[in-house]
Amino acid sequence: ETGVTQSPTHLIKTRGQQVTLRCSSQSGHNTVSWYQQALGQGPQFIFQYYREEENGRGNFPPRFSGLQFPNYSSELNVNALELDDSALYLCASSRGQDTYEQYFGPGTRLTVT
């Protein structure tokens, strides 16, 4: 069984640019959640996708957007990058809407300069 994978591993962007992060869910999982983990803090929920529809959103501005594809992989897009967007971005997948156990990928480390 393949676990959750994320790409790229590391990314450096300049303030004002746009970035796309990618996540492949674990086999058999149709729900993907994205979290932002700033240095020295716990992860914070950005949003969740279930069967290609957004299924909940945390306290993040609209410049954070996402997609889920028919194969349940997902993208996180961030526009107009700010220095505070520098963080580890974690993707987690789960089996269905009512399954609370989430499996995390290794994350993408985004640095905004």
Add this chain to the structure above:
Amino acid sequence: AQSVTQLGSHVSVSEGALVLLRCNYSSSVPPYLFWYVQYPNQGLQLLLKYTSAATLVKGINGFEAEFKKSETSFHLTKPSAHMSDAAEYFCAVITNNAGNMLTFGGGTRLMVKP
């Protein structure tokens, strides 16, 4: 609303000593509780979970946690620390009125001294 508080951002123990990492939660409805471990430059690995079955939950790597509703706590313990246990530990909560949104505590860094 749901929230998690982890007491102690850093905990240091000697190898072979008891590990106790504290977690208190706040929730207006019955919670599901989790402990995750994060090694440097890696994602989160699920250690154990409480989902309203047995209040004493056993996880991987010899860890266990006890759900105490009266104390709103879900502390993580391990009888004997190993050097490989050095990592960041996160307590998290989900409630069924918050979808699948995990709310995490601030984390506790466990250091194990030889």
